[in-house]
Amino acid sequence: MQRSIDLGAASVVVRSPLREFNAQLDLLYRDHSQAGDSGFADVRVALLPGPPWRVWGPQVRLWSEASCPFDPYPLDSALPLFEWGTNWLLAQRLNAHVLLHAGVVAREDRALILPAAPGSGKSTLTCALHLAGWRFLSDEFGVLDTESGLLHPLLKPAALKNRSIDIIGGQPGAVLGPVFAGTRKGDVAHFAPDRASVAARRRPVTPALVVFPRYREGAALRCEPVRRAEAAMRLGLNSFNYRKLGPVGFDAILRLARTAPAWEIEYGALADALPCIEQLFGKAS
Structure with missing residues (x-):
């Protein structure tokens, strides 16, 4: 087929x-x-x-x-x-755009960007936000337009690993594929975005907030602002093709860091992280 x-x-x-x-x-x-x-x-x-x-x-x-x-x-x-x-x-x-290694969700065409290294809980947090009512744009690629500064959706299923499978799979509305046990990345299952997000896959969004998430088991919630210079550096590090694009990528990342405030959160429970992000997003309006 x-x-x-x-x-x-x-x-x-x-x-x-x-x-x-x-x-x-x-x-x-x-x-x-x-x-x-x-x-x-x-x-x-x-x-x-x-x-x-x-x-x-x-x-x-x-x-x-x-x-x-x-x-x-x-x-x-x-x-x-x-x-x-x-x-x-x-x-x-896809080198016509800057490809951020980030989850992206949105409210009213305003985007929350979640750049993170593997193991930071990015996929779990992205899926949890989507199930809480945010529009899903991507779990893996933040597709940043180098000319307009907008973010384009890239709607692929999110790969959930190990404990995240039960955490997200047990929530109302979650649609997961089969669990593949013992892969090179542990147990893996794929989360499907909802129909409304797929229908909006041609509609770009404006960056509004950058949050660098870090999950640590048992950690109390910690939320701190990130300076623009550090945010730009970290966005570049969490990109698939930043170096390849040279000055074009640099300018796009710098503009993103200047226009969207950045925060870092460390958390041990989604119940702490989600309200914190909602509050930060509201302040960024």
Whole structure:
């Protein structure tokens, strides 16, 4: 089966004969994919089974541009390979924009940006905010327009890991795909954004607030402002292509740091973090 997936800021065409994998795509991309090939795509991939005589059991490979850029995965882990593989390919190709490693949610077309390193709780916090009524734009890529300064949605499922799966999966309205146990990043399940967010994937938003989150088990809530110079540095460090874009990326990051106030929060419970963020966002209005 072949389908086109319109993510907003980018498009993906994926082809695969694997029934289980296609059923998982039907669940997670139910609102923004269509059968067939719509023409231009930023990324084209095929998820194909490997040779049946492999010593380590049935495997799946991701093909793109007539090459396999990644090691094969177990056949029943085609979805994690697709998600991580397309993220990597998008990060290599979308150089018309600054790509922040950040979750992005919005209220009334005003964006909250959550830049963070892996392990900071970014994905869990992004999904929790979405379930609390925020519009979902991205969990992995903050797509910053270098000319307008706006942020474009890139609607892909959020990859939740380990304890985050139960924390988010147990909340009303959460739609998660299957749990893939024992991957290279631990247990993983994918969270699907809601229909309204997908429908708005062509509508950019204005940056209003930057919050650098850091989850630490058992920590009391701590919330501190971040100076503009430090915010600009940290935004650049949490970017996939900041150095590659040179002065264009520098100017875009500097403008973002000047226009959107930045804060750092450390927290041990979502029940503490969410009201704090709501308060900061209200002050940034």
